[in-house]
Amino acid sequence: SQKIEQNSEALNIQEGKTATLTCNYTNYSPAYLQWYRQDPGRGPVFLLLIRENEKEKRKERLKVTFDTTLKQSLFHITASQPADSATYLCALGVDTGRRALTFGSGTRLQVQP
């Protein structure tokens, strides 16, 4: 069955360091992958989309990689700040448009000052 795995353990890092979050998937051939940020008690907010033919995407301090051979995406936040503390969700989609996104369960990031 299709499965998306994100590390359920919280990631604790020091301010200024780079945070790296992982999204692995099995039995799935996504055309694109998205990353969302979710703060407690709020709805997720879209951050980045990367297509299957793109290896890397950047937006300000954020960088996403997508390796369809490894079936993995990495999400990096450079120069992390306490305000980056949140849960980050990955979501996979197919290009036919006839299926909804499938979300991972998310990884909580805690940036210590």
Added chain:
Amino acid sequence: DADVTQTPRNRITKTGKRIMLECSQTKGHDRMYWYRQDPGLGLRLIYYSFDVKDINKGEISDGYSVSRQAQAKFSLSLESAIPNQTALYFCATSDFAGVAGGLRDEQFFGPGTRLTVL
């Protein structure tokens, strides 16, 4: 004004009661979704609608029903609420475009409804 609104924001009800959660959007998107979120389980899709006449079950549709009254409105009903339906419920919208259209499917979420079934 918020683009995606949900009512009510909080609801406490009793087992066996019928509950309706409402979602409205001003983004003009055709696609709307209902998710529930439980601690440690992430977002799970209940129902989704690609337009007013196209409604599909998600992975956990049992015990739920939906109505797409208009492009802007998508309601979720619990016909007979049970305690394990206690969760945070989110509505979302998207404006899908395939690769030819620039590939986008960014989802916009409402603020959520916290439902407690006693």
